[in-house]
Amino acid sequence: MSNENIMKGTAGTGLLIVSAIVLLASFAFAMSNLGSQGHASLNTSSTLPWGQPIATYLYFALASSGLGLIASLPLVFGFKQFYPIVKRCIFLAFIILISGMAVLAMELGHVFRMLWVIPFNLQIQSAMFWMGVFYIADLAFLLWKFQKMETGDWDSKTSRQVGIASFLGVLLASGNLALIFGMMSMRPFWFDGLLPIYFYLTAVASGLAALVFFTYLAYGFSREGMPQRLRDLLEGSLPKLFAAVLGGTLLFIAVRAITGLYSNNPEIYHVWKDYLLASPVYHASLWLGLVLPFVVMLSASMRTQVGTQLLISVLVFGGLFAERYFFVVGGQVVPLFKGTWEWSLVEYAPSITEWSLTIMGSAMLFTLYVLGEKRLNLSAMPPATSESAGSTTAAQPAAAGS
């Protein structure tokens, strides 16, 4: 276990206290508003039923899937240079998914009823049923894989099989999540059989943003105390992967935008022209949150710098959150089956309660993250990998922290 992990010290304790206070305050605020006003405290409506809480859940769930996919690089495909981040990846994937589910739970009309009606009614035709199945499987495999790592079992047959199962679980969960939107032919902005591919790409991009940010946070935004192998990764393969994934994401967005703007279908065309491209926030998120990071990451000298990587991770965080928000809301802004009765797109901006749910999810993520860094050895890597690092400060045997 590296002694340079500042989350184990007073800085971590301070962050833990602040994030726990924000978590409790935002939870209490949201509960108070939902308790007193019900869903009238949200700005969603029967014409636009899914708002920012769903976008937040989507963002968190896909960031989790992205982290799971990144973890599969060493665990399934043998890219051993990614071993130094794999344990933190698995842990972050788990807690981000838990945080997203907490936000979703607050948005549902009857969350506790969900716990029994879904398993007892087995509506296998519903993609949402499968979302529950696959994400629970995903959580279980993540937990199992993490438990294997905690016990130092990185490469046994069972461990490898759990890693493969976890990879498949992630693919199924995030692909199915895409199809919840992509199979809706009555919502042409979403209707797209290739949406799972877009979700995989953006999931990895948001996962990389989370991974880079939280890894640097653990080491006080410096590479000084990092294990050598982790440093090598942050200066080598990881920023290249980040750049490639950002490029793929932009390609997908461009293709969707071009087909949308070219289409005569008003339920796609007007979403792009009069909602997305008419919004300064969308432009800011696209140009500052995705295009700029991609351009910067193309530079071999800049993409390896600590400051650049941190800035890019924060920008991509924001850019992809906005991308999820505009994706979810954009599919609903054309009034359904109202024709020319409606004179404009459905107007929606998140309420203060909806913002408090997003803040609650984020604060929960930070709280669980600090607890994880304090209680667990998230920098652990397989013994063989540690030895090859050739650094005394760096990696410790995996079992050391457990």
Next chain:
Amino acid sequence: MAKWGMVIDLDKCTGCQACTTACAMENNTLPGESWQDVLYYHEGTYPSGQMKWLPRPCMQCENPSCVHVCPTRATYKDMDAGGIVFVDWNKCIGCKYCMIACPYGVRFYADEKPLLEPDLRSMFPGGNGQMWSPPYQNPEQDWKRGIGIPPAGVVSKCTFCYHKVGKAPAGTVDLDEDNPEVKEYVPACVRTCAPKARFFGDLDNPKSQVNQLIADKRGVRLKDHTGNRPQVYYLGAGASVPAFDPKPRS
């Protein structure tokens, strides 16, 4: 068992909204929770611009996408109740996926910001689990079929007034408000329609009035390309909704 269907003759409909009012009174819906509504829209531009309207209940689709997406089977198509699509309020978790999947926008989540002030829910707070309790309330309630005033956190919709229709004598073919023997079983929107633009009956019976009208007057179903196959048919000119066309911002 009958397969209940509705026929709406747009050449007779005057757009008076009596159906909408009757539905709201019968089912105690809130403003904006328009299980039945009349859409008003324009088509074309001067000098050939037209003002049109289209009454719109739930289409009670034969192949309902809302039923396919519901993760809890709360939304279901009851073939023993004439193929009407219901929401079981004891099972609905309020995920609103059915509202996303319904091509006709005929599902409502009444636990939302009030359309009009003052908020009727705060003026008449709910009892017995209901979201609100108006001074007069239809005593008919069946939460397994989404009949009555819904609790908070669930989706509500038109039930073809099943609390009336379901009491029709077995073998009834036409529910015609002009027939004194069955008029009490006729859906509120059909019974109140002054120009008699609405007809209700058994789509499975070749001799039913609805089938004859569909055949004789070339009945059509809206958004048939979705494959949902509504059990509501439209007759006459204007059985379509023009595409959304936002106006320039002033």
